[in-house]
Amino acid sequence: MLTLEHRPQSFRDMAGQGLIKKSLLHICKDPYNSPHTILLEGSFGSGKTTSARILARALNCPNQLPNGDACLKPDCPVCGRDIQDTMFYTEYDSTIVGNVNDIRELRNTFYFGYDKGFKVICLDEVALCSKQSQAALLKVLEEPQPNVFFVLCTTDPDKLLPTIVSRSLELKIRTLSREMMLPYLQHIVELNRDKITFSDEELNYNLELICERSRGHMRNALMLLDSMFLLKEDFKDSVRSAKSIYIELFTKAINYKTLITKFDKDKIDQNLEGVLKSLTAFMVADLKADYESFVLDLIKNTFTSTPSAEFSDLLVKHKYTFDLIDIFNDQGIYKLFANDNQFQIAMLVLVNKLKALS
Numbered sequence: 001m002l003t004l005e006h007r008p009q010s011f012r013d014m015a016g017q018g019l020i021k022k023s024l025l026h027i028c029k030d031p032y033n034s035p036h037t038i039l040l041e042g043s044f045g046s047g048k049t050t051s052a053r054i055l056a057r058a059l060n061c062p063n064q065l066p067n068g069d070a071c072l073k074p075d076c077p078v079c080g081r082d083i084q085d086t087m088f089y090t091e092y093d094s095t096i097v098g099n100v101n102d103i104r105e106l107r108n109t110f111y112f113g114y115d116k117g118f119k120v121i122c123l124d125e126v127a128l129c130s131k132q133s134q135a136a137l138l139k140v141l142e143e144p145q146p147n148v149f150f151v152l153c154t155t156d157p158d159k160l161l162p163t164i165v166s167r168s169l170e171l172k173i174r175t176l177s178r179e180m181m182l183p184y185l186q187h188i189v190e191l192n193r194d195k196i197t198f199s200d201e202e203l204n205y206n207l208e209l210i211c212e213r214s215r216g217h218m219r220n221a222l223m224l225l226d227s228m229f230l231l232k233e234d235f236k237d238s239v240r241s242a243k244s245i246y247i248e249l250f251t252k253a254i255n256y257k258t259l260i261t262k263f264d265k266d267k268i269d270q271n272l273e274g275v276l277k278s279l280t281a282f283m284v285a286d287l288k289a290d291y292e293s294f295v296l297d298l299i300k301n302t303f304t305s306t307p308s309a310e311f312s313d314l315l316v317k318h319k320y321t322f323d324l325i326d327i328f329n330d331q332g333i334y335k336l337f338a339n340d341n342q343f344q345i346a347m348l349v350l351v352n353k354l355k356a357l358s
Contacts, residue, residue: 002222006188009079010070011054014047015218016180020171024051027149028058028068031118035169036144041157042173045219048153049091049124051173055151056089056120089120094128119148126152127159134161141167175216182211185221195229206235213239215289242282242290243297244310249275249347251313253354254324276347288337295328327353 027034063071214221301307336346
């Protein structure tokens with residue numbers, strides 16, 4: 001799997017995250033005068049645990065580069081092996097440190113072997129731990145040993161005790177932009193050219209599609225790249241975007257009154273139902289994300305003097321009003337995206353609102 005084969009082993013291998021890398025590199029260069037509890041916040045697949053592993057490698061690399069990064073030489077006793085197989089790094093998830101007794105039992109093991117280098121303890125999804133276990137963990141974080149670093153990874157920092165956050169160096173890992181992601185994916189493709197059987201034009205289209213569908217998460221992008229190598233020419237059909245279908249649905253709805261003067265009303269309604277039915281082939285999570293993307297693009301184009309062609313029909317009659325934005329940005333409707341049935345209700349409500357606006 002590409003997520004394992006191409007997992008970054010050093011900070012210079014990571015795509016984007018400039019501020020995160022600078023902060024962690026400064027720690028590697030001056031570990032004794034740095035915070036020993038690091039809180040990494042970010043969505044899934046953004047590189048939190050990867051950053052913790054790279055930190056452990058860089059801290060303990062005997063051939064550390066001047067900027068603090070690991071050397072990655074094959075004969076290096078630290079870089080030449082998996083950091084998880086060393087005493088320098090230990091990773092726990094919330095199922096292991098989920099209650100007070102577990103934390104108390106693990107506290108002594110946190111420091112095992114710390115005198116032989118810098119030990120990094122990574123607590124993954126620490127926000128899922130109970131408040132009581134977080135309180136027990138706090139006792140450890142208050143007085144860390146000089147050679148031990150704690151990296152707390154979470155997708156939901158609001159669930160952490162404020163006292164833990166206040167004792168941590170808080171670093172927020174962002175999702176990646178297309179400009180950051182695309183060169184990295186192109187590099188991986190070059191390393192796997194033997195798996196490409198379609199034209200460069202189709203390859204470029206697929207990579208753009210991957211950047212869009214992964215929504216800034218490199219792990220998602222690599223999983224999609226794996227699918228591209230597997231499915232080849234059929235890949236683009238497996239990752240269709242619902243955005244174009246939203247555009248078709250809403251364009252027809254907002255031009256509803258005009259259309260029924262030219263065509264039979266029942267046929268137009270039937271056509272709208274057919275477009276709506278095609279949306280049900282998508283997963284709700286994708287529908288939600290594509291809807292967000294659609295609304296943001298619509299708002300952006302509302303405030304530009306030359307809207308893109310795909311939105312021209314939607315904006316032609318409502319260019320200087322906020323009616324469309326009010327309808328599409330209706331939080332009550334958006335909350336209906338919880339399951340398939342509620343999604344259909346949400347779409348019907350939207351279509352009816354647009355019909356009334358037309």
